Amino acid sequence: MRRVVVIGGGIVGLATARELVRRGHEVVVLEKERRWAAHQTGHNSNVVHAGLYYRPGSLKARMSVAGNASIVAYARERGVPVEVCGKLVVATSADELPRLEALAERATANGVPARRVSAAEAREYEPEVSAVAALRVESTGVIDFPAVCDALVRELGEQDLRPGTPALGIRRALSGGGVEVATPSDVVRADALVNCAGLHSDRVARLAGVEPSATIVPFRGEYYELRPDRRHLVRGLVYPVPDPALPFLGVHLTRMLDGSVHAGPNAVLALHREGYRWRDVSLRDVLDVARFPGTWELARRFARTGAEEVLRSLSRRRFAASLARLVPAVGEDDLVRAGAGVRAQAMRADGSLVDDFLIDTAPRQVHVLNAPSPAATSALEIGRHVADTVLSTIE
Template sequence: MVANTDVVVVGGGIVGLATAHELVVRRGHKVVLLEKEATWAAHQTGHNSGVIHAGLYYKPGSLKARMCVAGNQSMVDFARKNGIPHEVNGKLVVAVTGEEIGPLNVLAERAAANGVPARTVTAAQAREYEPEVQCVAALRVESTGIIDYKAVCQVLADQLVDHGAELWSASPALAIRENSSAIEVATPHGVVRAKVLVNCAGLHADRVARLAGRRPQARIVPFRGEYYELRPEARSLVNGLIYPVPDPAFPFLGVHLTRMIDGSVHAGPNAVLALRREGYRWRDFSATDLADTLSFPGTWRLARKYAATGVREVARSLSRRRFADSLARLVPSVTADDLVPAAAGVRAQAMLPDGSLVDDFLFELAARQVHVLNAPSPAATSSLEIGRHVADKVSDQLL
């Protein structure tokens, strides 16, 4: 079978679906969307914390800052319009010690620069929101919310089908070739011939780019984020979202507590190197994926830079007590007995050869091609804005 279309989108996570939605529903283009799994949102989107981020952490003026702040509002609007359960309940970023007040103030300044509604509160004021929290001061961020991103993806997929898009599940991109008139993507179910290719393959974005003849400078390195959840009898310890002040020596946010849209309370994630691109457990192993990671010079440079931190993360991964101790810094009443394992996620983190992690969304353009090469958190929050950004690039190519 051969399908002819304007655009072929590779990847059926929230970024791929949002991009296809923008192209089809809002701009009237013909689209075929390919997803290698049998369901939508099978990986990063379906394994995240369900947070609608506010946008306070990101460098002012960056794509992440601009798209997250705009995406916070567009995601809430989309949820309201389509009856998707969500809640804008705000969060606390808490300084547990006096040494963390300076970084907390820096975070407040960044929030102001990004246009995020946030204010510094005292410990007593913080406990009005979270009676069990321990802190000397906190940042109250009003626009943070929670949502079920799988439900968002299902609505996007349904609307795509209603508007005539073709959605092919269980259809990995096996080969990509280009001729004078089109770009062709081979799948197990046939060939898609399109005017433009959009790569939203997440954990495999660099590989799809190479299939398309590109040589992306960044390599996807998978980091597993492990979660616990509080037992039902301990859920009353947390009303909303409680985050630590980020450690400036570590490129992730640190474990935090999140009351989900279903009332459960998730705790995490930590960050450890995954042994497979879709490695949700320590026993999930791929020789090919691990060789891909270990053969990349940036991996070893990153390991040297964060050796001590990496050891601590692995130790926390292997010890429920250590995990609970990290949470007890924020909420002292949390104990190891309160924690039960929950599903882990894997972050598709783009890394450069010098060992630095790409800290912004990263797009690469070529003739007839748009590649989304780095879209970790807050990509779900920002997905509708990323979709518009990519669609603008596609529209330029279709002129």
Template structure:
């Protein structure tokens, strides 16, 4: 088996295939593992309350929460199941909070509605009229999980190749798959594409026409200054707007005691564009020529997209969004921390693919949409993909 992509999904898939007896080669174009989405995410182990009951995300995140925490504990990876609050800051948000509570129950997520007094027992500085307490949410060292997976793969004799991009893919003479890396042509029975931000490009390289296109969204983070970290004890989330695809800016106490705030969501100007100055003319042209981009812009550019850009450029606006949750956060209490880029799959009609998207072809499996909570669900996605491999051989 050849697995393209050395993030948490690719490594988890490779480890699962190896456990099932396959000889595995992992190709990663960067010179380190977990270089992009896995190494730049929030570090949150999600519980699974946001997702439509019965969806891949709902099923895999609830079970994935258990399996990734168990894996971390078994392999000495740092993890803290600290729970979180989803807070309604006004009466108008109570119906949506109630829907979340119902969804949590339908998905088997341990959660309960609490009043503002009890919410302040968990988070003394929080502002809310009511909250949903979610016990199984936590924080974890996802790159550490990847390191543990790499160790397992190394012990199993897998071929792990950093700095090795897949440049060409074709069907082999014997019916298998051949992958050109620039220095050699590798042969395998099955190809598994876990290339994240480039998953649609790898699919096209392999001869597929994927149902969705990856459009990159950058999420920017701030951090509370050390002397203000006491304002947040755990995780504080807003009630998400059900008409929008992202969860909204939230506060997270990390494993090292620092408190991160974010992310917002703005269009990235290249597939791996972690800053405004990271621009790729070819990536921008690809986004601009995709009809779904303009249809999405028609829905969200004003006022949502416009406000996200303003918040990206203004510390005071970012701080103001945090004050909805914790009023004591001042403009001078936060500093920029970094950002991540979300590989969001988009359909030609402009709709964002809401669930995990996995497509197959003879001798090929392609993971084409695996945004949050994919890291939480990585071990469960790996089991599903390994099952799919048996059907395409």
């Protein structure tokens, strides 16, 4: 039996801990917040992704397709709310049709059940939608990811679970191998370390003496909801055809498990790694972003796109106009603010965005450095992969 310390109590950290326990090992889970799933897991759109968008053969493609099935099965076994409702990816003009066709080909390559539908067929699913054609993806669903985390915590009940416990220092054990992690109350000794710290994963890697291969740059995604009397405009999930040059899917409409309809998210640079509002500013985080050369290279490449995202963040009218491309009946007065999430986007020094899950290793250490969407969908698969990886660093 090995003892592994997992830093991070989001869905990826908890799923990894579960997998290690299932293999007969002991875990200690450290989470700096006093509750589980406090950041990315608890602030996302709760969509179970099908695996449609990702480069064939990539970790995202393989793990999201497998994860779609495994997370739905897990939720049903554990009584977690989940609904596999399908979605439409909508081409709103003829110039989007080649990208829609490329997306259909990618779906086939990834083994995703998807089919091209006409404008008339699209309106059978979503009567208010504007489309010249669409892609119907049957395996997309909605789920309660924080409730999944609650179920994982219940499974781990006999393990050493420590919410409200940050990692203050990490070093190799002075004798016998392994690692030592300083917390506010003690030093945790273990055979290996897994870093699933999400928004702070690069900093935890550096704390452990590892220079990460990418740096986290936080992007805030802001959401609106449709007013209750306008929810009838959307029956399920309606997405735009994404821009392949960007890792974000564009603002979309999602009917949630409670019947509410969420709209968003956009993508703006956050001024705090936990900055869910414009007024949330961290001097340290701002300086880190400003000093990182990749930030400026990304800004140079996507200056116009970035400016448009900021304007949409500041203007409900612009946000509504983006949604009206998909569902023309949606107007500015139909929207009410509904919170935000922050995406931990890994970036290279040359300004390129890491487009796949990224995992760095060192002796007796595994650092999950890029696990944004579809990481929640893929959590059980990521957990298996990380468990394999961490145990290989010990042997």
